Every structure is written in structure tokens, then in C-alpha cells.
Amino acid sequence: MHIMTDAKVSGENKLERLGFSYERGGVHTARTMMLVELRALLSYVDKADAARTEYLEAIQTANCLGKRSGKTRALTFRHLADLYALDPNLLVFRALRFLWQRDVDGQPLLAALCAYSRDPILRASAPFVFGFQEGATVTREAMEEFIDAQEPGRFSKATLKSTAQNINSSWTQSGHLVGRVRKVRARAASTPGTVSFALLLGYVSGLRGESLFKSDFSRMLDCSFEKTIEMAEDASRRGWISLKRVGQVVEVLFPSLLTAQEMEWLREQN
Missing domain, CATH: 1.10.10 (Arc Repressor Mutant, subunit A)
Structure with missing residues (x-):
């Protein structure tokens, strides 16, 4: 159990004004960091200062991500907003957008940095992934054990399995892991x-x-x-x-x- 000091809480509140998030939940129980969807959305809404409502309209009304039902579109927007804020008034998203067009090669890692600042489950898994040497295998089971050890019993077996899969997939999208079934620690491409x-x-x-x-x-x-x-x-x-x-x-x-x-x-x- 984490005891929060007042200084830590006020520091986090200040960072929340800039777009950081310290919510207890996290998209990764349901989805990955959704790099493919983010890329499609940011190329469809190509104005850097587009309001959050424009991203919502692009997903809900224009269905720019090609989702089958209204419910799926609403959920997709919510997950992307949780991961990336999608709000130019918040620094973490505005900086992401600024660098996104200017550094295309960096997009996977830019997305991961933004998601890291907003998703507690992804953030918690980072030291675990970084603890592996390049070339070492990172199994889903090892990730499950690590997540469970953070808060024993918080997740059911099924949720633990899907969360571990999603997290390993996100670290693959970011370039820190490679491989479809067998995940191997790689070196991410920084720019x-x-x-x-x-x-x-x-x-x-x-x-x-x-x-x-x-x-x-x-x-x-x-x-x-x-x-x-x-x-x-x-x-x-x-x-x-x-x-x-x-x-x-x-x-x-x-x-x-x-x-x-x-x-x-x-x-x-x-």
C-alpha cells in the first residue's frame, strides 16, 4: 500500500494541470497503447490546435477509425483520451502534437512517453521491462506475476492475463520489445x-x-x-x-x- 505524502499529492495535482494522470485505473486492463488508432486519428485531425471535441467528432461522427458500432466508437474515444488527453490545453498532448509531425520516426516512442505520463499500469511496468538485458525473453507469465505483486489479488486471473498481454503489446509498439508471440527485449529507437x-x-x-x-x-x-x-x-x-x-x-x-x-x-x- 502506498502512503501518499501531502507534498507528493500537491506535486501530482500540479502535474495534472499539465496533463499527467494519477488515476488508479488505466486503459491497459482493456486495451494496449493503441498506436495504430492514434496515428490514424492524428492524421485525420491534422490541425495542431484542434479542440478535444474535434477528436470526438472525428471518431464518433466521421468514424475515421472505422469502428463498427457507436458504442465501440465511444469507448475508443474514451481510451484514447485517457491515454493521450487529446486536449491542446494540456501540455503533454500539445507537446506530443508539436513533435509528432516534426519527428515521424519518433512517433512510437513519443506515444509511449505520453501514455507513460498518463497510464499508471504502464508506468508501473516500466522498471520491470527495463530490468531485462537486450535479447532476453519477457514472457506474459512473468509480466502477470509482476503486476500481481504490485497489488496482490487486485485483478482476477483473466484480467491479469489480458492486462499482461496488453502491456507487453504496448512495449512492443514502443520498440522496447520485439516479436509477435515470444517477446524479446530490444532497444527502442530514440530520436x-x-x-x-x-x-x-x-x-x-x-x-x-x-x-x-x-x-x-x-x-x-x-x-x-x-x-x-x-x-x-x-x-x-x-x-x-x-x-x-x-x-x-x-x-x-x-x-x-x-x-x-x-x-x-x-x-x-x-
């Missing part, structure tokens, strides 16, 4: 866009300087400190982030991604 997103998520969580490159978000990138710095420098040249490095001192800022209001919130937080 300047995914590095920008990981650093941003760490920054709004209160990290600064070099510790940004060692956060749980940066761990998702599956690459060395030096390689991450290199890609951050590339992102800085493209104007996505601002990176200054003098010897051991690193400063990263996000003028293209954070609004004045969000900067104000972060100042209050610190």
Missing part, C-alpha cells in the same frame, strides 16, 4: 523529438540540469547519456528546445513547448 519530450516531462516534474538526462522519462529512451546529449543538441539546433552546455553544466529550456502560463505554474511550484 531528437523523443529526447525533447522526455526532457520536457522531466523538467515539468521538477528536474533540472544533468538530472534531466537520468530521469524515468529519459530511461524510456534506451540510450546512453552521451547519445541523449547529442540528440538534445540536434533538437536545439532545430529550435524544438534550447540547450546550453558548458563543461559539466547543462541547461535545458523549452520556449517552443511551454506557454507563459505554464512557466508561471512551474515557478510557483519551485
Whole structure:
């Protein structure tokens, strides 16, 4: 059982204003991170500042995802909104959209970073997946045991099985695992866009300087400190982030991604 400190709760509340989620549930009991649907939706609604209602209309009315029934369309919207917010007023989704068009190769990992900031079951499974060496087999049964150990008895056997399958599928969509039936630990393909997103998520969580490159978000990138710095420098040249490095001192800022209001919130937080 997790005892929440007041400081932790207020920190989480502040991050919720930016689109992070700490709900107890999680889409992964029912679905994967839905990369195929997300790609189709974001190419159908191609305005970066589209309102949440436009995503709803695209799925419900235009049926851009080709779902058979109204009920399935409603459920699909709900799952995608739970995973990705689909709201330009929330930083995690707005940053995802900003980088999505600009860094197509990074899309699987961008989606995973966003889902990680919003889905507690996916977040909880990350240390388990990252504990495997490249080439090691990650079985569904091992994932089931890990999930069950977090809160013994919370899920029925059937739910445990489908949740473990969904989580392993999401880590496959993100590039951290490969294989259809037998899942093997692989190295995810990080890019300047995914590095920008990981650093941003760490920054709004209160990290600064070099510790940004060692956060749980940066761990998702599956690459060395030096390689991450290199890609951050590339992102800085493209104007996505601002990176200054003098010897051991690193400063990263996000003028293209954070609004004045969000900067104000972060100042209050610190």
C-alpha cells in the first residue's frame, strides 16, 4: 500500500494541470497503447490546435477509425483520451502534437512517453521491462506475476492475463520489445523529438540540469547519456528546445513547448 505524502499529492495535482494522470485505473486492463488508432486519428485531425471535441467528432461522427458500432466508437474515444488527453490545453498532448509531425520516426516512442505520463499500469511496468538485458525473453507469465505483486489479488486471473498481454503489446509498439508471440527485449529507437519530450516531462516534474538526462522519462529512451546529449543538441539546433552546455553544466529550456502560463505554474511550484 502506498502512503501518499501531502507534498507528493500537491506535486501530482500540479502535474495534472499539465496533463499527467494519477488515476488508479488505466486503459491497459482493456486495451494496449493503441498506436495504430492514434496515428490514424492524428492524421485525420491534422490541425495542431484542434479542440478535444474535434477528436470526438472525428471518431464518433466521421468514424475515421472505422469502428463498427457507436458504442465501440465511444469507448475508443474514451481510451484514447485517457491515454493521450487529446486536449491542446494540456501540455503533454500539445507537446506530443508539436513533435509528432516534426519527428515521424519518433512517433512510437513519443506515444509511449505520453501514455507513460498518463497510464499508471504502464508506468508501473516500466522498471520491470527495463530490468531485462537486450535479447532476453519477457514472457506474459512473468509480466502477470509482476503486476500481481504490485497489488496482490487486485485483478482476477483473466484480467491479469489480458492486462499482461496488453502491456507487453504496448512495449512492443514502443520498440522496447520485439516479436509477435515470444517477446524479446530490444532497444527502442530514440530520436531528437523523443529526447525533447522526455526532457520536457522531466523538467515539468521538477528536474533540472544533468538530472534531466537520468530521469524515468529519459530511461524510456534506451540510450546512453552521451547519445541523449547529442540528440538534445540536434533538437536545439532545430529550435524544438534550447540547450546550453558548458563543461559539466547543462541547461535545458523549452520556449517552443511551454506557454507563459505554464512557466508561471512551474515557478510557483519551485
